Amino acid sequence: MKQDDSSAKDDKERLKKLREERKEILDRNKERLKKQNQEINLIKKELKGGPKTVPEMAAATGLSGDRVLWYVMALKKYNEIQEGELAGEYFKYIFVGKSSSKEEAEE
Numbered sequence: 001m002k003q004d005d006s007s008a009k010d011d012k013e014r015l016k017k018l019r020e021e022r023k024e025i026l027d028r029n030k031e032r033l034k035k036q037n038q039e040i041n042l043i044k045k046e047l048k049g050g051p052k053t054v055p056e057m058a059a060a061t062g063l064s065g066d067r068v069l070w071y072v073m074a075l076k077k078y079n080e081i082q083e084g085e086l087a088g089e090y091f092k093y094i095f096v097g098k099s100s101s102k103e104e105a106e107e
Helices: 001-023 023-048 052-060 065-079 103-104
Strands: 081-087 092-093
Touching: 001 023, 023 052, 023 065, 023 081, 023 092, 052 092, 065 081, 065 092
Parallel strands: none
Antiparallel strands: 081 092
16 A cells, blocks of 8 residues: 555656646647637637638638638538538538537437
């Protein structure tokens, strides 16, 4: 039992030291995630206003077209948006939201 307590304390100390050593990296990653979530929310907000193409979303949000496309593909993968009709050479994307597992179970 004493070895287990000692081992647990050693593990806690190692984790604490590791967090301190990597604090800068962890903080940088938190900021990156925060920025990413803000950008995704901008795109979702635009799509809630109606179907839009990637260039339209880029212009409305101030994000680059490649960044918007990256997020659109992720949102499409997780069924939060769908491709709509073609507008010239671009699809218009439609916000459908994210269904919860509770909603899926009821269907």
